Amino acid sequence: MTASDSTPVPIATVEAGETHLRTAYEHPWAVRFCHWLNTVSLLVMAASGLQIFRAFPSFGPKIPQHDLLNVPRSLTLGGWLGGALQWHMTFAWIYVATGVFYIAYQVLSRNYRQPLFVRKDVAGVWPMIRHYFFFGRKPAQIEVYNPLQKMAYTSAILLGLLSVLTGIVLYNSVQFSLLATLMGGFHWARVWHFCILCALLLFVLGHLIMVILHGWNNFTSMLTGWKRNPEYLP
Amino acid sequence: MPGSPKSAKSRSLNRRELLKLSPLLVVGAFAIPRVRDPLLTAGVSFTDWASAKWFRRNHLAPTFADSELTPLDKFYVNTYDVDDPDVDLEKWTLIVSGDVKRPGQYTLAQIQSLPKLTQNTRHICVEGWDVIGRFGGVRIFDFLQYVGAKPDAKFLHVECADDYYESLDMASALHPQSLLCYEMYDQPLTRVHGAPLRLRVPTKIGYKQAKYLTSLRVTDVVPKPGYWEDQGYPAYYGM
DSSP: OOGGGSTTSSOSEEOTTOGGGOEEEOSOHHHHHHHHHHHHHHHHHHHHHHHHHHTSOOSSOSSSOOOOOOOOGGGOOSSSHHHHHHHHHHHHHHHHHHHHHHHHHHHHTTGGGTTOOOGGGHHHHHHHHHHHHSOOOOOOOOSSSOHHHHHHHHHHHHHHHHHHHHHHHHHOTTTTHHHHHHTTSHHHHHHHHHHHHHHHHHHHHHHHHHHHHHOHHHHHHHHHSEEESOTTOO | OTTSHHHHHHHHHHHHHHHTTGGGGGGGGGGSHHHHHHHHHHHHHHHHHHHHHHOOTTOOOOBOOGGGOOOGGGSOOOOSSOSOOOOOTTTOOEEEEESBSSOEEEOHHHHHTSOEEEEEEEEEOTTSOEEEEEEEEEEHHHHHHHTTBOTTOOEEEEEETTSOEEEEEHHHHTSTTOEEEEEETTEEOOTTTTTTOEEEOTTBOGGGSOOSEEEEEEESOOSSOOTTGGGTOOSOOBO
8 A cells, every 4th residue: 555545644744844853743732632631531430430339349139249359449539439429420521521522623623534443444453463463564654543553542432432321321221211221221331331441441551551662752742742753754 | 953953943842732731730620629529519510410401201210020020138228327217107197398288297098098100110229239129109299289289399308217318309209200109019118118108219319219208398498408418429310
């Protein structure tokens, strides 16, 4: 595949007159703002959610109760169920608002093409996995994100959406009874809500590992928007 | 190229871009206890407000077949201090007060003279577990008509034999499935489940289903919405 095949390549602006510095503007302000705000709210939602889970750490019946796991207090927020509910119900709005703002920005600015996993990316996923896990040759980086990255980011957004939908059912299973039915009822919505948390935490873990492997420039680009010496620039 | 003019320019550019993220520091308010507590209270109130806005008077809670019922002995008994507050069932009356035309003491027989509704609905505890139970009683709607409650009153406040107290917004109280419940599983309420009378509101979370009712007040103001609410739980918690 040549660079001209993929329209948005690279979706980043090379700083005019500084070509020899090889810097590219990868992340617009709105994306960086949402990234860090969501970092906070995702952590708050996860930690307060785990505190809520501690009140009944099981997916079985109440009688007899078989605890699935004992979440360490150090991973939780809120101190007790009521405190955790306050954090959860407050940051849920920040979490949702961030998501709405992010998606609106990405669509309106057409910047969604940078992270969105689309059909043409499918073929590139396996070569990246082979490279990362099975010592395969590194595929040429022609866009800001490689196909595997796009798949991960797109999945994370979908998981975020599902976390909200399952959460709405947990909070209000009667008014949202149609949504509840789609999820298999209140009981299953609680299972899905927890599974989505696990998947999101796995994403965060993988994300952190990749950022560490790719170094300081990768990290600072999410702070300033500018990436020095990106691989896809000539 | 450290020290070169170009790199200095790029550093100032980076600083500028970084400063653009400074609005994020507002979130730091949640780290200051004196600011955090009112913010969290406001967050819960906003959630309550949104939930009340979303409430549809005639949207029914799902009902279930008898085969889906949780057996009564698997229906967890949750209380805040005692399982059985020793209500004298012989002498019990419900004291009705507030904005009603006919305040006074009502016997269980008087309450039971109103049309009875029996339904299998899901009871969800704020802790996360849920059971499906069979509940029988009179519609709160019917009882409030019976005592001549002011039609536009805002709240229903109840007190219990175990010193528990609760309140319902009137829209939820008047929902066609909201009951003054005196039967579970076609038997009179057992003492641990709130004999002789309890609330059963399938559009509300578990802690709002007060047991062992002793008094009921129709009012526009509730200084203390409920026992758990006063510890920090959401006051509305609609479903």
